[in-house]
Amino acid sequence: MNTSQKYWQSTNEAIPVQTKTILNEYLLSLKLANKAEVTVTKYRSILERFFSECTISIEELTSDDVLKWLNKFSQGKKPKTVDLFLSVLSSFFKFCLAEEYKEHMVIKKRWRPNIPQSLPRYLNEQEYASVKLVSESLSLRDRAIVLFLFSSGCRRSELANLSIEDIDLDRRTARVIGKGKKIRHIHFSLDCALLLKEYIQSRQDDGIESLFVGRFGKPLKGQGIYHIIKKLGKKAELNHSLHPHSCRHTFATNMLARGADLEFIADEMGHANLNTTRVYARIPTEDMIIAYQNRMG
Template identity: 25%
Template structure:
């Protein structure tokens, strides 16, 4: 990868604090564009020499290659290219921005998948709450996911210090760097209380790990581990839908709106920086009423 691409990725990480996965996606998309431009050419790509026609040719290539990219994939790659040339232009590496007249393909937005309220109840009831530390953990975990609408990364990142049982709330960092307080329903607070007293100590095995949710080895529960837990209980509950942690997050938002919560409150609870991201749930509720 050439110097400009490396500098751009460092800029994204430094200025926007993008995750490793996001940086990797930019790296992959721009490297593929670089490979396309370099076909048959000698030496590295000279970015100031790249024209609007070059980029348009790449779009045409992606649409008509032997196995064409989906419009959503093309739109993502175009967005990466636009961001890169905006950066080059801002650094005076290019005199013109060749992406200004490039339009991204229209992508039909698919509405997020949600569960009916009764299906959510079946899922939450799947781990029978008994004396098993694992079942206590799983019942608490599923309730926290649904009753707070938290992202899977946020849930597995919760620490013991983030739990405030007295005020019935969890504290979770946002992508903007601050923290948001998320209220807990009484049933979820009661489950957390019991899990912390009767379940987690057995899972911790004296490890000193401070993560709230632990695996059977006393280590922090991983994203993959959480995903597998949900999949297992979805099957046990007889749910045919492809249930994921985000399914519960989407269901939380739609069900809250259905119970009369304001869109701004849903935005705050979900940790969305822009309310336009949250508005899709209002569209879903309207579609259900038609």
Template identity: 25%
Template sequence: MTVDADAALVERYLEHVRVGKRLAQRTVELYALDLQKLLDNAQVAGVPLARVQAVHVRRWVAQMHGAGRGGRGIALILSGWRGFYRWLGLQDLVGSNPVQDIKAPKSPRPLPKALGVDDAMRLADHDDDDADPLLEARDVAIVELLYGCGLRVGELVGLDAVASGTARGWIDLDAGEAHVLGKGSKRRAVPIGHKAVEALQAWLALRPQLAGNDPALFVGRGGKRLSAQSVWLRLRRRSGQAGLATPVHPHMLRHSFASHVLQSSGDLRAVQELLGHANIATTQVYTRLDFQHLARAYDAAHPRAHRKR
């Protein structure tokens, strides 16, 4: 098959995803770019597209990786190539998919973004005197629970004011615990610090003015359960008001909770339990954050940390 014939084959496939699958124009354009890479590689190797083998694909992956392309970018390209060869198989033009078992190199897992202790305290202590007192009490309690308990935003908005047979989660102020329904429908109890207890008591005293008959712990102006998106927006706004350089989202407070508890205690298993992680490997990412904290402290304080100029 000639180069022109291969190019025509790619055009037929792009028409298929454009018309048959009704993919967005931008997606089709990205497919076209990825398949042009495939065409170029096949041409350099002197092999028609229908005769490309897994050994060719592995070589091209190694070349892309060696040129600096990240694992996620390579994975997207392979996904496009894999779909193309799957279509060729349906057309009886290839006997097997040479991309089927090819995996992209693993990308380094990015570190979670956590606030420093000072910034976390600044956010938690922020007091908006101009805000509606009802909403201010609610938002303070939200921040205290997210940072003080390490809750996911879904766990937070799923809390009810009192325990019931239908509650996804609830607060037990007498025991100083938040009972939440986490990932995999797994329940766990998380201790609530005294600052969070105080904030919750203040909010619960005002909550009936907004909540009506809704059992949700946190409600909006309309008296209905607060959505995760609303919590994101309120927290972003509040972090700006508190003077933080980076807009804060709920999961950043969860990361901050885990990082700060680990820095103080060094107990990885305890942090795993508090976060509700099924696997300790998920929690171990915070040890990297903890090491960064130690490295910064070393650089700032140790007389041997810097070379003489």
């Protein structure tokens, strides 16, 4: 494997050698902790930017040095972006403390911006109906993907990693590998099961283990799923973008409207912390009542 393929290693030449050695130790620790590749890659990118612009050695780096960089970086940035960078830097320097590369924490909690918790972006009843109607014109594979996302609430990375063996059509369950390599079983609708059965049969024993396959006979990646859903949102003429995570939020909202308790929804979605799921309980009461009445009568 080439160094460029090792997402947990930095080869940025603008970073001092000693700093890069410690950085790569930290990135490796993330990989060994089963952090998702996309997470490790994001952390690496953020830390590479910081250390390529702030080239003071880790041993000599002070809070004032970090704050000076942060003030310059924050100009014109959204609070969420600043908060993400601070979160990554905080994680890295906690590692440095544990490994005795630093004696004191250089990131201060008071630097974190106040970010009001926003409601998840989900489809209301009319938007959901419009998307489902437009999806009927999609290919068999894409219809199965759309229904799977809306009826299971899984993440697009979980969907992309599914194999045919992970699917139990009779029980309408799927074995997915979530964050931290945690395995859980999720459920999907009867309509989705029928489409999956038809799609799998149409594959004619192509010898590919992945559940969903791209145009050139290779496993469909997360980016491909993203484009399918985004294109669907445009076809449905929504007044906002549609993403796979919107399907996940819509699933949770619909489950709550049907009377499912938060613990069940958390298990289905793979939330390790129930507080992550509780945000759905904050959705405006009027929307919940309308959604419930439309589904349950």
